[in-house]
Amino acid sequence: MKLRALSLCVFACTACAFDIDDFLDRLDTALTVSAFQDNLRARLSGTLDLEIYHFEQPAPGLIDSSIDTLFNPRLTLFLDTQIGSQIYFFAQSRLDRGFDPSNHGAQIRLDEYALRITPWEDGRFTLQAGKFATVVGNWVPRHLSWDNPFINAPLVYENVTAIQDKYAPYSPSYFIYGPYYYGKYAFNPVIWGPSYASGFSISGKLGQFDYAVEMKNASLSSRPESWNVTENGFENPTFSSRVGFRPNEAWNFGLSASEGLYFRREAEPTLPSGRDVD
Known part of the structure; x- marks a missing residue:
């Protein structure tokens, strides 16, 4: 029985x-449609993440929460559109409690949207324009929840430093005591997550080597509010690049560099007389 x-x-x-x-x-x-003998294909997909954090205050990394146990659900929708073999458009929208986990209310954002053109099938050259993740680093291509091998981002992408983008330090001691007087979210990491800033990029693969160069409207350390082109134009663009070498599937080496302003415009009154954010 x-x-x-x-x-x-x-x-x-x-x-x-x-x-x-x-x-x-x-x-x-x-949720998949095609037309013109499959020369035009569009697919809508998504993921639902249910995250629970328990920590001692202050919250670690870029988590913005005043409570010790944080429930952070996230609905992510992806739109992928392929036109022939050379033109590709993608978009990513999220419904969650903030770009970084927080105990604030729900919000809807359009995090990514970009048009990608690849003239040659071997991928030697790709042009991309829109609002998309930075080309810097090896973690960014696998930062989405299903691809990320970590619980959160690596240290350089979310560990808050003593640098602020809205205020200039008035003395060297400010770097020591400033974090005690201001909330953690007033400061910046070296790279703010995947850095979905707006701009253009050129990338490609040549055998075991790959390269990428981008021009964005905000620096790698800029906060998410700075990434939209309506919020921050291209008066002071940031230039970033990466060169990679992949001898086999087990190893992927890369060297990245970036130059750009981390100050926002509202920091200008706090700078010494005669100086500006440039």
Whole structure:
């Protein structure tokens, strides 16, 4: 009798799994459209992340929370559109409690949107324009939750430094005591997450080597509010580049560099007389 009950339970679970897989396959088909003999294809997909953090105050990294246990759900929607083999458009929108985990209210954002043109099939040259993740670093290409091998971002992408983008330090001691008087979110990391700033990039692959150069409207350390081109124009662009070498699937070496302003315009009154953010 126990063996029959166990067999029935396993069969029911397997049937349920098949039903879920079948439903997801049908949903994926319904959210994919094609036209012009498959020369135009568009696909809508998404992920639902349910994150729970428990920590001692102050919250680590870029987590902006005054409570010790934080529930941070996130719905992410992706739109991928392919026109022929050379033109590709993508967009990413999120519904969550802030770009960085926080105990604030829900918000909807359009984090990424970009048009990518690849004239040659071997990928030697790609031109991209829009609002998208930086080319700097090896972690950024796998920063999404399903690809990220870590719980959060590596240290350089979320560890807050003593640098502020809205105020200039008035003395050397400010770097020591400033964090005690201002909230953590007033300061900047070296690179703010994937840095979805707006701009243009050129990239490509040449054998085992790859390269990328970008011009963005905000620096790598800039906060998410600075990434939209409506908030921050190209008066003081940031230039970044990366050169990589991948001898095999196990190893991926890279060298990145970037130059740009980390001060926002509102920091100008706090600078010494005769100086500006440039």
